[in-house]
Amino acid sequence: MFMIDEIINKLKDILSTDNKDKKIFDKDVAESLDLSQANFATMKNRGKIPYSNILNFCAKRRISINWLLYNQNPNSLIDSTDKYWIKYYPSVSVSAGGGAYEDEDSYESLELPEYFLTILGGKDNLKNIEAINVVGDSMEPTLNSNNIIFVDKTKNDLNKDGVYAFTTNYGLFVKRVQKRVDGQLDIISDNKDYPLQVLKKDEINILGKVVGSFGKIY
Numbered sequence: 001m002f003m004i005d006e007i008i009n010k011l012k013d014i015l016s017t018d019n020k021d022k023k024i025f026d027k028d029v030a031e032s033l034d035l036s037q038a039n040f041a042t043m044k045n046r047g048k049i050p051y052s053n054i055l056n057f058c059a060k061r062r063i064s065i066n067w068l069l070y071n072q073n074p075n076s077l078i079d080s081t082d083k084y085w086i087k088y089y090p091s092v093s094v095s096a097g098g099g100a101y102e103d104e105d106s107y108e109s110l111e112l113p114e115y116f117l118t119i120l121g122g123k124d125n126l127k128n129i130e131a132i133n134v135v136g137d138s139m140e141p142t143l144n145s146n147n148i149i150f151v152d153k154t155k156n157d158l159n160k161d162g163v164y165a166f167t168t169n170y171g172l173f174v175k176r177v178q179k180r181v182d183g184q185l186d187i188i189s190d191n192k193d194y195p196l197q198v199l200k201k202d203e204i205n206i207l208g209k210v211v212g213s214f215g216k217i218y
Helices: 004-018 026-032 037-046 051-061 065-070 123-128
Strands: 085-095 108-111 129-135 148-152 162-168 171-179 185-188 197-199 205-213
Touching (some): 004 051, 051 065, 051 085, 123 129
Parallel strands (some): 085 129, 085 171
Antiparallel strands (some): 085 108, 148 205, 171 185
8 A cells, every 4th residue: 555655755855856955845745746735735644645646747757657656666667567558537537526528538648567457357458448537535435536546448237336437417426336126226425424316327327337546456
């Protein structure tokens, strides 16, 4: 499991190379991740890792995300993780409140560690996996705001309970979906502060089943 303090220290080391005569503080890390100091402090105190912001930081600086999160030597990735990637939509957010695919063509290639392959259905199934961001706290503790989730588009059978990404007339959501005896669907937020919703099958469009998130596989 990733520890946010360890990641912050690595980010400070990276920033210190650009500012050798300046001590790097949390506020500098927050600025580099395009986060407000207050938001960054809250996430740090709660142990939440802003994966999407970190990925953008690494992409801009051409830093290996595998080195930052997994301590892997970038030179060792050439024959393994460099070959395994999925579509990641950094502008798409899903969960509490709802979002939308504003521009489905605006995706980036997200590199994956080799050990993810088995969990995500093998190398040949990666073409069916897409990664999007989570916002809000409605699925805590299963999913936290700023998690990046992996959605398998081939898994859309609502006869099987699970966590799904889906759209309704009100936007794009990620929730736990369970089929009722009467054929309708229970839409469940794992955060018990949010009420249960009941929808008919024709009121929901399943994008795919959530098979994992960065830092957590289930």
